[in-house]
Amino acid sequence: MNMDAQLAAHLSGGRQAGGTLLEVKNITLRFGGVEALKNISFDIREGEIRAIIGPNGAGKSSMLNVISGFYHPQEGEVWFRGEKRRPMRPHQIARQGLARTFQNIALFKGMSTLDNIMTGRLTMMRRNMLWQALWKGPAEAEEIAHREAVERIIDFLEIQHIRKKPVGALPYGLQKRVELGRALAAEPKLLLLDEPMAGMNVEEKEDMSRFILDVNDEFGTTIALIEHDMGVVMDLSDRVVVLDYGRKIGDGAPAEVRANPEVIDAYLGVAHE
Amino acid sequence: MALSHQTPEDACDTFAKLLDRNAAVRGDRPAAREKALGVWASWTWAEAREEVRALAMGLRELGLAPGDRVAVVGTNRPQLYWSMIASQCCGAQPVPLYQDSVADEMAYVLDHAEVRFAVVEDQEQVDKLLAIADRLPMLERILYLDPRGLRRYDHGRLTALSEAQAKGREHAARLEPEINAVVAAQTGAEPCVMLYTSGTTGKPKGVVLSYDNILKTSRASAAFDGLTDRDSILAYLPMAWVGDFIFSMGQAYVTGFCVACPESAETMMTDLREIGPSYFFAPPRIFETLLTSVTIRMEDAGPIKKRLFDHFIGHARRVGCAILDGRPVSTADRLWYRVGEALVYGPLKNALGMSRIRVGYTAGEAIGPEIFEFYRSLGVNLKQLYGQTEASVFITQQPDGAVRADTVGVPSPGVELRIGESGEVFYRSPGVFMEYYRNAEATAETKDAEGWVATGDAGFFEPDTGQLRIIDRAKDVGKLTSGALFAPKYVENKLKFFPDIKEAVSFGHGRDHVCAFVNIDLDSVGAWAERNNVAYASYQELAQHPRVTGKIAAQVAEANRSIASDPLLSACQVRRFLILHKELDPDDGEMTRTMKVRRRIIAERYQPLIDALYSDATEVFADVEVSYEDGRKGRISATVRIIDAETVEPAREIAA
Structure with missing residues (x-):
């Protein structure tokens, strides 16, 4: 093995901030009478780590399933790499440059x-x-x-x-x-991670965080992740979307989101008058 | 050119010259292998020389000057070994460090060695060095091997090794003659490497070894075991340890054999099996771990396999060692051993990666006779040696055919030995170190004007075999109030020979009897617990389980019987012991990085437990601070039971 080859590999690829990679517009998803997602819109920029957070049942996994093409929303559009996505089967979407992991290991x-x-x-x-x-x-x-x-x-x-x-x-x-x-x-161009740290101990979480950052840094892969552990989310992500009962209640940099009173209420369960 | 009265071999008195010779004499033989991306990559001696020279030129271009010191930090990788020789080609000395040291430990060594350049493996090590860089005004440049994760770092003082090599190649026309001049002017008397002793007490000391020390010792020991360039070795022990420097550098360059580097620390066993080295060194700990894993797997095997295994291992125990040593054995036994070889020993050695071992060594700690004989009975030529950093490893070693578990062999070629009045072992040899760096006082304490070095170990020559037997550290050998000799390590080793006991620490100096702390082996006891339906949630819980304490008590009693059989040390029987609620750990300072217990620090940390051992208490509340791998602190506490051990009565009379 040549040390030069290693250097060449090191200089190619890498993280760059870029334009919009994926955009969801006014997504509404219903299961029978239940509205899992209500009129959700946000974007994922090229090269960023985007977190989707929210309490249990907020619609995070549903959102990820819409992005990965597993669910077809009744209303709204998904734009990926500048094109509006027509209804496709998951393997066709995978060929477009999207990969995911699952909440329950599959x-x-x-x-x-x-x-x-x-x-x-x-x-x-x-x-x-x-x-x-x-x-x-x-x-x-x-x-x-x-x-x-x-x-x-x-x-x-x-x-x-x-x-x-x-x-x-x-x-x-x-x-x-x-x-x-x-x-x-x-x-993948876009990597979707559904609760990558669920059920892990502190050491495993630290390892996984390191790997997520390294993937993003070394390969320039854009990452969207769902996570419960607020500490992890705040440390890892560039921007955060907050869902609650299928609605979007916050969107922005981690510090902004953390200061948002509605987000605090949703997480801490403060009583509303 | 070689002078007429020297053999050409002696003319190669530095690593750089040996590298040139190997590239010329056996340029297309493999020099190094490394498993990368699942495939074994190899470099010939000619290719290795090209890599080393390119790096040497790069280092010189970056400003490395003769007399500088270069820290090398990382796991065993061919490029890191080459960086040591490349440094030498610039007239600098490499200082390999333990890659798992925490930043503070590293800071002391880097500062003491006045290191200007550091060659490190990856981001982890770069982070450590950057964290302490403020305290190290001398440290100018950090070169790294693996660029992963380092892209966005400030490259003001960082350089990739490959970049340094590219720079060197670019300016080869100017740099090559300069390097050639440095290499040609070097002599064997110059310092070759600086190795820090792990230091069971006090701050680590930098042992300066010359090319002559390393290469003369390597030549003599390679000749002792008939090593040639057809041999091969797996380099997996820390690069900072003198043994690795002798085996993977000294002997490899002298004989031209191939050094293979494992893929990662976790894959060592698989890599060992794939490479099948002919020359192998491992501390007793590794042999113990291997045997434990074999035992555990055989416990879970089917009844036919298990019976087959038990029968042939029993046969090997009876005649295997005798066959290996060439002693007379009946033809029937020999034939049956052949059958065993085909059915059990061969496949087992293959699974352990030991099929091709021609010469195997163990040292560092005493090895259990059971364990030692197990491997030898399978036909693995495992031997013991005794050495230390200050001697460039070899002081004594066992010749083929005269191997015993409880001795460490006869003096290595060129080594003179004598036993001091206190029982301490002294030696003088071509491998004796130049000095402790910046510590003339310690140098004078250890090495006298005539070149005799105190080992710090107490021992004696066995009258009938002439082999050396080591009892303990000379300063650790104490006395009980009765006046009887107390050798803590001797006691601890007797205990540790049981697979269930991972570590032991014994106390007794100035007391009227001996007490001990024990750590259970989680693998071994855990497997037993699973088979016997003993439920547990943690090490702590398993350690205090009544059935476990009972099991350990039986083993302590067994050890006591063995101790009692040695008239000199029979008073050392363990009267009371306890099983510690946490495993002893180098991160807490309780052990050295080479996994030797630090008795004094343990005694301070666990003072209340020792007091309880010497009282009438049956249990004690233990609470200690622990450091986690990320540097945070926590506390572990538990109630620990104190157990009275069975002792053999007549022992006391003999002792008195």
Whole structure:
């Protein structure tokens, strides 16, 4: 290995502040008579870490599911990379450059860390099943290239020691990390993280925070995350959207949001006269 | 050019010259390997030389001058090893530091060594150095290997290693002759490296070793075990430790063997298995951990496998060591051992990464005879050596065929040994250090005018074998009120030989009997608890579980029986003990970074517990401050039970 190659990798990519990457306009989402999201609008700028916070049942996960294309809102529009998004299936959206992790880990338990992360490359594999069955030739070359990309992620997330272990046997914090790895493997423009630190201890939270910052810094990936831990949100994010009962009640820099009386009420449950 | 009365080998009296020789003689043989991105990358000696020279030129361009010192901080990486030689090519001395030291510990060493340049592995180390940079006016430049996370740092004093190399290559026409001149002018008598001793007491001392110290010792010890450039080694122990410098640098450059660096500390076991080194060093702790994990896995194995394993391991215990040592063994036993090799020993050694080990060493602490013989009976040629930083490692080592668990061997080639009147061991050898840096007083205390060095260890030669046996640190050997000898480490080692006991600290100097603190081994006791339906939520809870204390009490009694069998030390039997409510930890200053207990600090921190041990109390409330990895402080408290241990009666009469 050449040290020059490492330097070149270091100088490419990286975080830049940019224009709007994603914009949601007047989103309303209903499940039967329940209005999960009411007329929500906000934007995510290229290169930023955008947090979506709010108490339980505020509609955070619903919002993320709208962005990821899993839910189709009854009203409103999603604009991604300057284009209005037509209704699409989730895998089509994934091909557009969007990847996510889940609140309840959704990995293939019996498969190894390596294989799980490899599934993240699926949208980028070009050879059809016939070629893959033949194995030799183009499919092999392609797999080697993908394996290298996956190994870079394994190195980045410092999970070399569990490369070949089935993920079902791993502790929770590591599973979360593998899931992040799988999302990263898709080389997304926008990474959606649904409660990346839920259920973690302080040390695991610190590690995960470090990785989120590093992803943003090294790869220039735009990140939207849902999180409960206010300390984490305030430290990590550039801007914060606050939801409560499906309404947007705050939007701005962490310090601004924290000072917003409506947000304080929503979090601390102050009685309204 | 070599002078006529020197062999060409002796002409290579520095690392830079040895690197040139290796690049010329075995340019296409592998010099270094590292697992990166899941694949083993390797560099030949010719490539290694190119990398080192480019870096040396880069360092010179950045202003590194002869006589400077360069700190090297990080895990074992080929580039960090090269940066040590590159520094030497500029006439500077490398000072490798323990990469897990906290910033304050580093500040002391960096300041004391007057370090101008630091080569570090990654962001973590850069952050540490920047945090203490205000206190280090001498520190000018920090070079880093891994750029991750450092992009947005102020690069006023930061440089990437690759950038330094690029700079060096750019100006090669001017710099190369300058480097060549420095390298040609260097002699073996000059300082080669400065290694800080971890310091069980007081501030660490900087041991200055010359090229002659390192290379003469490396040549002699490599010849002792017949090492050649066909051997290979896995470099996984701290670079700041003298052993790693001798094995991964000294012997590697002298013989030209290949040094492999693991992917990360956690993958060491997998990497060991993949590389299959022929030459291996590990402290007893590693062998213990490996054996514990094998035992735990065999407990969970199916009945057929388990019986097969127990039978053949039993056979190996009976005849394995004798076969390895070449002693007479019946043909039937030999044949059956062959069957065992095919069914059990071979696969097991393969799983442990020990299939190809030709020479293995352990040192640093005493190793349990059970553990030691387990590996030897499998056919792993594990031996013991005794050494210290001030001796460039080797003082004594065991020759093939004369290996014992309780001795440390005969004097290494070129080493003279004598035992002082107090029982302290003294040595004189070509490896004896030049001085303690900026500490003439300590140098004079340790090394006398004739070059004899006090080891600080008490020991004696066994009359029948001529091998040295170490009892304890000379200053730790105390006396009970009865006048009987008290050797704390001897007692602690007897206790630690049980897999369930991870650490032990014993007290007895100036007391009428011996008491001890014990740490249980969470892996071993935890696995036992799982099998026996003992529920627990934490180390603290498991440690105080009545069935665990009972189990440990039985082991202490067993250790007492073993101690009683040695007439000189039979009074050292443990009368009362307790299981500490927290694990001893270097972050709390209770152990050194090399995992040796600091008895004095522990005695201060746990004074109330010691008082309780020497009273009639059956339990005591313990409360201590602890430091977390991020530097915050907290307290851990619990009620700890005190247990009376069974002792062997006649022992007291012998002692009196």
